[in-house]
Amino acid sequence: MENNNLTLNDLQSEVDQWIKTIGVRYFSELTNLAILVEEVGELSRLMARKYGDQSFKQGESADQIPNEIGDILFVLTCLANQMGISLEDVAQSTIQKNTKRDLNRHKNNPKL
Template sequence: MNDKKLYNTREMQRRVDDYISQFKEGYFSPLSMLARFTEEVGELAREVNHQYGEKPKKASEEENTIEDELGDLLFVAMSFANSLDIDIAQAFDKSMSKIETRDKNRWTRKTDLEDDKND
């Protein structure tokens, strides 16, 4: 692992806010944020398709990584959350609680597979 600082979500949101707050224009409107988020998802999809799909990059195309695109997506998600005064950690916790409850029996648990092997 490198020596770069690892951030918790509050620190991430604060760092994004510190950056955006230095500009007179501030945060984009929610509709513009959604458009920006969609653009970043598209860039991530393109990179995944280049690396794992059937569409190789052209020699003239810029070199990107999935990691870079996920980072861009996180920046936009943090900006979007900040612009609407949403604590991303609370939003994540709420979402995980919903998923853990709703989907708790939806998938085959690894322990179920191990039990089947032992029978």
């Protein structure tokens, strides 16, 4: 899809089509959860090197961070597809939940 305005619904459809044509089939939900955790770990490693006290190993760079975020989004989309969850719906409901819960919380936080 060449559209630069990819909605979450579009993303879910594209990932589903990719899985069915190139990926052959979805991995099990548990396998995808393990892959998601692995991808988050890879992002964490790079973030620790860029923003923390560790230095980059040879072959690593902060330029890889967007790729790791993309990998996380891809696997998370696979899991949502497998469980019949709309990412658009959960994104909207999460924003509403956080807004209701935190409407004044952060404004009244002297640490911020």
